[in-house]
Amino acid sequence: MSAPKIRLDSVSKSFGGSVVAVEKLSLDIRDGEFLAIVGPSGCGKTTVLNMLAGLEPATSGTMALNGKPIEGPGAERGVMFQDYALFPWRTVRGNVEFGLVYGPAENGLSPAERTERVERTIEMVGLKGSQDKYPHQLSGGMRQRVALARLMASEPEILLMDEPLAALDAQTRVILQDELLRIWGQDRPASERRTVVFITHAIDEAVFLADRVAVLSSHPGRLKQIVDIDLPRPRGDATRRSGDFARLCQSIWELIREEAYRATMN
Numbered sequence: 570m571s572a573p574k575i576r577l578d579s580v581s582k583s584f585g586g587s588v589v590a591v592e593k594l595s596l597d598i599r600d601g602e603f604l605a606i607v608g609p610s611g612c613g614k615t616t617v618l619n620m621l622a623g624l625e626p627a628t629s630g631t632m633a634l635n636g637k638p639i640e641g642p643g644a645e646r647g648v649m650f651q652d653y654a655l656f657p658w659r660t661v662r663g664n665v666e667f668g669l670v671y672g673p674a675e676n677g678l679s680p681a682e683r684t685e686r687v688e689r690t691i692e693m694v695g696l697k698g699s700q701d702k703y704p705h706q707l708s709g710g711m712r713q714r715v716a717l718a719r720l721m722a723s724e725p726e727i728l729l730m731d732e733p734l735a736a737l738d739a740q741t742r743v744i745l746q747d748e749l750l751r752i753w754g755q756d757r758p759a760s761e762r763r764t765v766v767f768i769t770h771a772i773d774e775a776v777f778l779a780d781r782v783a784v785l786s787s788h789p790g791r792l793k794q795i796v797d798i799d800l801p802r803p804r805g806d807a808t809r810r811s812g813d814f815a816r817l818c819q820s821i822w823e824l825i826r827e828e829a830y831r832a833t834m835n
């Protein structure tokens with residue numbers, strides 16, 4: 570088997586010496602893989618993503634990308650944060666364009682191509698007509714779409730996404746799940762796909778999208794199990810209605826049920 574794209578080896582992260590957010594996490598993420606991470610609130614998902622993004626150092630253990638240590642952010646990794654992190658002083662168009670001007674796709678795009686890409690991406694996430702609005706004029710779901718568009722416009726090789734669809738209504742969510750699989754490359758050969766690390770609370774979303782689902786347990790965040798999702802691709806509505814899909818969702822739910830209940834007690 571080829572070397573992993575990203576390798577986490579016994580990675581731990583504590584805050585202020587007492588809070589252990591992540592403990593001894595070892596995980597290989599393959600090139601072109603769609604990996605979902607699920608687990609109860611507070612189990613360390615965002616912390617893992619921040620470390621992969623190069624925004625937080627690990628307290629111990631090693632993290633490597635293409636065999637080289639992760640020491641900071643890089644243009645090959647696009648990040649979508651849980652709180653959207655939009656620029657309030659930029660319009661929708663300005664926010665989306667930001668990813669292109671400063672992102673990895675900047676090279677080689679003419680101004681006309683850039684404009685075309687920005688408009689197309691805005692349309693794709695259903696924000697046509699809102700291009701000139703500012704974040705404070707948008708609903709939470711719309712802001713999330715802007716953040717998604719900003720990430721997708723730059724088409725990075727590795728997408729690191731923290732609950733990117735959580736604030737959307739059910740219908741939009743389904744549309745964007747399909748769209749995300751298209752952008753990832755589910756219609757292309759495995760060798761031409763991007764690598765995605767996708768954090769979600771929603772088990773059905775993880776199963777629908779991912780090649781593998783990493784289930785974390787909490788306090789401290791540990792890897793409980795990795796579940797292979799062998800549903801055929803391309804996936805779509807038929808997948809969502811299939812018995813295999815329901816069975817996989819159920820088995821992952823059983824893995825985290827106890828913890829999820831415990832988390833609601835805290």
Ligand SMILES: Nc1ncnc2c1ncn2[C@@H]1O[C@H](COP(=O)(O)OP(=O)(O)OP(=O)(O)O)[C@@H](O)[C@H]1O
Pocket residue numbers: 584585588589590608609610611612613614615616617651
């Ligand atoms: N900067 C920080 N300082 C101190 N503690 C932190 C910090 N960031 C995270 N933590 C703690 O680390 C643990 C994991 O937090 P994290 O945000 O990674 O969880 P999560 O799985 O993303 O949760 P959620 O599903 O609610 O987004 C929590 O106990 C949290 O309080």
Ligand SMILES: [Mg+2]
Pocket residue numbers: 614615616651731
């Ligand atoms: Mg989080």
